[in-house]
Amino acid sequence: MHKKSQSPIFCLADGTVRGILAVVIRTQGPSYRSVGATMVFTDDGSRLGSLSSGCIESDLAIHAQTVRTNGVPLVVTYGRGSPFMDIELPCGGGLDILLIPQPTDAELDVIASVKRDRKQLTISISKTDGAISAVDQTFAGTDDLFVLSLNPPLQFCIFGKGPEAANFALLAQALGYDGTLLSPDPETLDGFAGDRWDSVLLSKKACPADLNPDAHTAVVLFFHDHDWEAPLLRDLLQSDAFYIGAQGSKRAGEARTAELQALGVPQEQCNRIVGPIGMIPSTRDPQTLAVSVMAEILNKAQSGFA
Numbered sequence: 001m002h003k004k005s006q007s008p009i010f011c012l013a014d015g016t017v018r019g020i021l022a023v024v025i026r027t028q029g030p031s032y033r034s035v036g037a038t039m040v041f042t043d044d045g046s047r048l049g050s051l052s053s054g055c056i057e058s059d060l061a062i063h064a065q066t067v068r069t070n071g072v073p074l075v076v077t078y079g080r081g082s083p084f085m086d087i088e089l090p091c092g093g094g095l096d097i098l099l100i101p102q103p104t105d106a107e108l109d110v111i112a113s114v115k116r117d118r119k120q121l122t123i124s125i126s127k128t129d130g131a132i133s134a135v136d137q138t139f140a141g142t143d144d145l146f147v148l149s150l151n152p153p154l155q156f157c158i159f160g161k162g163p164e165a166a167n168f169a170l171l172a173q174a175l176g177y178d179g180t181l182l183s184p185d186p187e188t189l190d191g192f193a194g195d196r197w198d199s200v201l202l203s204k205k206a207c208p209a210d211l212n213p214d215a216h217t218a219v220v221l222f223f224h225d226h227d228w229e230a231p232l233l234r235d236l237l238q239s240d241a242f243y244i245g246a247q248g249s250k251r252a253g254e255a256r257t258a259e260l261q262a263l264g265v266p267q268e269q270c271n272r273i274v275g276p277i278g279m280i281p282s283t284r285d286p287q288t289l290a291v292s293v294m295a296e297i298l299n300k301a302q303s304g305f306a
Helices: 008-013 058-071 105-117 161-172 186-192 228-236 250-262 286-304
Strands: 019-028 038-042 074-079 093-102 121-128 132-137 145-150 155-160 179-184 198-201 217-222 242-244
Touching: 008 019, 008 038, 008 105, 019 058, 019 145, 038 058, 058 074, 058 093, 105 121, 121 250, 155 161, 155 228, 161 179, 161 186, 161 217, 179 186, 179 250, 186 198, 217 228, 217 286, 228 242, 228 250, 242 286
Parallel strands: 155 179, 155 217, 179 198, 217 242
Antiparallel strands: 019 038, 019 093, 074 093, 121 132, 121 145
């Protein structure tokens, strides 16, 4: 089943849509979005993503249609230094946006490889002809070539039993993220009913052999039965996951660490485990806990690699 990414550039690369790619290539002063932000004006007239609070998208759509018609990339400036004096940016800054025609299949495959292979990639985009190429990450760009670093989309591995695990997985999916829900409890998996996520029934206290969380993966354990935690965490701490958290009180966390050390896990690895999890202390209902933990993960992702 196709898994749609929350990022417009990956939707374009996945072949989900066809259209004109818009990329912020320069900002001046305050800006709603940062350099590298993208959106797509699809050939069927819809839009994916945004580059402002709504003040320029309608005008950009007109320029996108011009690019679609003549096949020539275009740089449009808004705010400071713009010829469009009737279009103001509320933030008071300036934006340069590059519009490029539908990339070739080969160029889309370059972009898609970031999500498919879960590897960071640096690309250059020509302002003259819109050509997209993979380049060395040290490449600084030129007047004609805009350089953009692409990271694999954030994904989740959720372990647990009960409504906490299922609610968090539903929230992550609703936000457009991919992931896997793993549980020893069939009812938890049945209640999840995710249409884009994988679900795995755990038959033993160990991570599946084919599960290898990478540096853009967040792992969260939602267990009231803490007997499952230490064996799973022993495996998970060998991964590159940027976030590994486990539900439970501070006392439960101390008992978890003691059990991990008894299994031979060194203290420095145990220190990677986040717990208690979430930005709201002592949260008990599943829905609030899900939001609290998601906010903590996104905060760490934003400061770490996003």
